Amino acid sequence: MKKVIGILSGTSVDSVDIVLTGIKERKNKIKIDILGYKEYRFEQSIKDFIMQTSSGRESGVENVCKLNFLIGRYFADKIIDFLQYMKISSKEIYLIGSHGQTVYHFPEDEKICNISVKSTLQLGDPSVIANITGITTVGDFRTADVAVGGNGAPLVPYLDFVMFGSNTKNRLLINIGGISNLTYIRKKANIDGLIAFDTGPGNMLIDYLSMKYLSLPFDKNGATAYKGILNESIFSKILENDKYIFSSPPKSTGREYYNEIFLDEILRKFPKVGKYDALRTFTEYTCFAIYYNFVKYVGEDADEIYVSGGGAENNLIMETLSTYFEKPVRKLDIGGINSSNKEAVLFALLAYQTIKRVPANIKKITGAEKEVILGKVCYAN
Amino acid sequence: MKKVIGILSGTSVDSVDIVLTGIKERKNKIKIDILGYKEYRFEQSIKDFIMQTSSGRESGVENVCKLNFLIGRYFADKIIDFLQYMKISSKEIYLIGSHGQTVYHFPEDEKICNISVKSTLQLGDPSVIANITGITTVGDFRTADVAVGGNGAPLVPYLDFVMFGSNTKNRLLINIGGISNLTYIRKKANIDGLIAFDTGPGNMLIDYLSMKYLSLPFDKNGATAYKGILNESIFSKILENDKYIFSSPPKSTGREYYNEIFLDEILRKFPKVGKYDALRTFTEYTCFAIYYNFVKYVGEDADEIYVSGGGAENNLIMETLSTYFEKPVRKLDIGGINSSNKEAVLFALLAYQTIKRVPANIKKITGAEKEVILGKVCYAN
Numbered sequence: 001m002k003k004v005i006g007i008l009s010g011t012s013v014d015s016v017d018i019v020l021t022g023i024k025e026r027k028n029k030i031k032i033d034i035l036g037y038k039e040y041r042f043e044q045s046i047k048d049f050i051m052q053t054s055s056g057r058e059s060g061v062e063n064v065c066k067l068n069f070l071i072g073r074y075f076a077d078k079i080i081d082f083l084q085y086m087k088i089s090s091k092e093i094y095l096i097g098s099h100g101q102t103v104y105h106f107p108e109d110e111k112i113c114n115i116s117v118k119s120t121l122q123l124g125d126p127s128v129i130a131n132i133t134g135i136t137t138v139g140d141f142r143t144a145d146v147a148v149g150g151n152g153a154p155l156v157p158y159l160d161f162v163m164f165g166s167n168t169k170n171r172l173l174i175n176i177g178g179i180s181n182l183t184y185i186r187k188k189a190n191i192d193g194l195i196a197f198d199t200g201p202g203n204m205l206i207d208y209l210s211m212k213y214l215s216l217p218f219d220k221n222g223a224t225a226y227k228g229i230l231n232e233s234i235f236s237k238i239l240e241n242d243k244y245i246f247s248s249p250p251k252s253t254g255r256e257y258y259n260e261i262f263l264d265e266i267l268r269k270f271p272k273v274g275k276y277d278a279l280r281t282f283t284e285y286t287c288f289a290i291y292y293n294f295v296k297y298v299g300e301d302a303d304e305i306y307v308s309g310g311g312a313e314n315n316l317i318m319e320t321l322s323t324y325f326e327k328p329v330r331k332l333d334i335g336g337i338n339s340s341n342k343e344a345v346l347f348a349l350l351a352y353q354t355i356k357r358v359p360a361n362i363k364k365i366t367g368a369e370k371e372v373i374l375g376k377v378c379y380a381n
Numbered sequence: 382m383k384k385v386i387g388i389l390s391g392t393s394v395d396s397v398d399i400v401l402t403g404i405k406e407r408k409n410k411i412k413i414d415i416l417g418y419k420e421y422r423f424e425q426s427i428k429d430f431i432m433q434t435s436s437g438r439e440s441g442v443e444n445v446c447k448l449n450f451l452i453g454r455y456f457a458d459k460i461i462d463f464l465q466y467m468k469i470s471s472k473e474i475y476l477i478g479s480h481g482q483t484v485y486h487f488p489e490d491e492k493i494c495n496i497s498v499k500s501t502l503q504l505g506d507p508s509v510i511a512n513i514t515g516i517t518t519v520g521d522f523r524t525a526d527v528a529v530g531g532n533g534a535p536l537v538p539y540l541d542f543v544m545f546g547s548n549t550k551n552r553l554l555i556n557i558g559g560i561s562n563l564t565y566i567r568k569k570a571n572i573d574g575l576i577a578f579d580t581g582p583g584n585m586l587i588d589y590l591s592m593k594y595l596s597l598p599f600d601k602n603g604a605t606a607y608k609g610i611l612n613e614s615i616f617s618k619i620l621e622n623d624k625y626i627f628s629s630p631p632k633s634t635g636r637e638y639y640n641e642i643f644l645d646e647i648l649r650k651f652p653k654v655g656k657y658d659a660l661r662t663f664t665e666y667t668c669f670a671i672y673y674n675f676v677k678y679v680g681e682d683a684d685e686i687y688v689s690g691g692g693a694e695n696n697l698i699m700e701t702l703s704t705y706f707e708k709p710v711r712k713l714d715i716g717g718i719n720s721s722n723k724e725a726v727l728f729a730l731l732a733y734q735t736i737k738r739v740p741a742n743i744k745k746i747t748g749a750e751k752e753v754i755l756g757k758v759c760y761a762n
Binding site: 043045046049053054059060061062063064065066068069070072073074077103104106110112113114115116117118119120121125126127128130131132139140143144146147148354357359370371372373375376377378379380381 | 424426427430434435440441442443444445446447449450451453454455458484485486487491493494495496497498499500501502506507508509511512513520521524525527528529735738740751752753754756757758759760761762
């Protein structure tokens with residue numbers, strides 16, 4: 001068994017998630033044990049620096065350069081803390097897989113200087129993590145896929161397939177981070193039978209509203225949204241403005257689309273709306289976007305529905321999804337992989353595959369021209 | 382023998398240099414054959430995009446993200462062209478070592494969000510190069526050294542030591558790219574006996590003036606500067622403003638210091654100076670900065686002096702250096718490694734060492750706390 005750490009911070013920039021996994025392989029069948037997990041909330045100053053740098057307003061090359069090292073150091077420090085918490089030595093760790101922090105994601109073809117460019121940018125330099133922790137680190141998993149024409153996302157279906165395929169059930173896995181994505185695994189499907197894509201907003205719009213109205217980073221448990229009622233005019237306006245949810249997979253999205261500009265465009269038409277109704281309406285819309293995409297682009301019957309990510313902690317989201325799907329929607333918890341640690345587990349698995357030189361993008365899902373070995377390997381001395 | 386490609390574009394953003402090397406090793410002694418070399422001048426539009434993005438003016442995160450992929454694709458395209466020119470298949474190439482393009486370099490300790498950060502940023506994603514060329518690529522050689530407190534520069538002394546150490550001669554190797562650096566190898570010295578650092582401006586200030594007065598990217602052969610005479614008032618003013626040349630090694634510098642702001646600060650005091658005298662004076666100053674640093678921080682007698690980089694093509698620079706040092710100053714050409722291909726050879730060598738997990742920063746020279754394995758490995762599928 002190899003001990004592999006997975007680490008990431010998501011598009012909602014709330015926290016750094018670290019998981020320690022034990023990865024075994026027998027006859028090409030991978031088994032992952034979860035040995036420990038911890039979440040580290042970002043200090044507000046760091047969150048602010050990340051948001052400023054990724055928003056484009058104060059995002060000069062200087063800040064990008066410094067933030068790349070700052071996040072690398074921050075991740076490394078948290079890993080060192082995590083190892084102490086787990087009472088385990090760095091020498092026992094085979095590998096770290098670090099996603100970093102996405103600050104820009106633009107997976108659309110654009111001609112610049114006569115060269116066709118799709119691009120994505122994750123910060124948190126893996127060389128910094130490797131050399132501070134003393135543990136070989138694989139990072140930057142999305143660039144290779146984007147290099148061969150893919151969206152660089154979603155990557156989580158690879159983990160879904162390895163861990164959650166079933167011979168008897170059609171499973172739908174929904175992840176609600178800053179952005180939402182789904183993976184549908186028809187029973188007995190092989191990897192090419194998977195359907196997966198970003199469905200649209202996750203907690204991102206809700207979090208913006210929460211900051212705007214409540215000065216809180218998120219609407220805990222949906223408590224504020226519960227007090228409001230759905231405003232149908234606003235709902236229709238969101239639907240009118242949101243081009244993304246109607247586009248066909250493969251597709252992926254991010255803060256470049258679902259941001260304050262997207263939100264303000266809608267809200268300025270409704271200056272009198274109260275905070276309760278606004279939060280309620282955007283929470284419902286977030287769920288609708290997931291459901292609509294499932295019906296339109298999957299169009300099958302899911303036997304089991306599992307939700308992971310921050311959205312799974314929001315009761316209103318879970319209830320609303322249940323209502324839309326007309327069946328129970330459960331918080332993910334299968335074989336130790338749960339709603340909180342899932343994404344971190346993904347990057348442990350991907351790092352493991354990088355070192356073994358196993359391609360781990362699913363080209364049908366990311367839209368890539370070919371399968372590639374994801375990630376960059378930084379050896380610790 | 383392993384065939385390894387080295388590729389880079391320097392701080393002067395003139396061209397992409399590609400070299401094909403054959404690397405052999407016997408009893409830990411490395412031998413490098415030069416099998417081919419080609420220089421690709423940047424199209425003006427790409428140069429402009431790079432300069433804008435690194436100058437801080439139009440340097441949003443969006444441009445950084447896109448430029449990283451654009452340079453990666455550009456490098457990959459040039460490598461594919463180079464392989465055709467060399468009539469060699471990509472399958473025969475063991476490895477690519479790519480420096481990328483530096484767009485920001487800030488190797489000074491700064492507290493941000495209570496975290497101590499030194500940083501550097503090279504663009505031209507190595508995952509993009511690996512997956513487009515189909516050749517495993519190592520890139521991003523400076524970050525690991527900066528992660529452990531080093532300046533991430535200069536790296537070239539490692540190549541100097543491997544290739545140019547002598548049992549009978551004290552050798553001084555000067556490289557004049559955008560920035561100038563020197564390596565002094567006392568005869569019979571071991572790697573810890575090397576002295577090396579960035580001395581200050583290379584062609585960078587001369588190139589700015591050339592663009593300003595002549596609308597040309599550089600003063601070919603020093604032809605325009607030859608027409609002028611040294612303006613001593615300006616020379617004194619540069620000396621007064623230039624803090625860098627007086628700081629003690631280890632040290633490194635870049636466009637963040639020697640830029641248009643540095644230049645304008647001086648020139649606006651001398652509104653009447655002619656272009657010939659301005660170019661002459663800055664050319665002489667560039668040479669003085671090299672000489673002054675050698676005298677002050679090396680203070681020994683060099684038996685042989687070799688110059689590489691674009692500066693070696695400038696007769697006035699070569700003559701002026703000869704006058705300062707009071708001995709012949711030759712354009713580098715030893716064992717096939719010459720003034721033009723030297724830096725590209727460095728990155729082929731470094732990539733080779735990365736794959737073998739051999740540390741290649743010289744900590745005394747970069748100021749790092751420890752020796753580290755440089756670079757990030759991106760496997761091609």
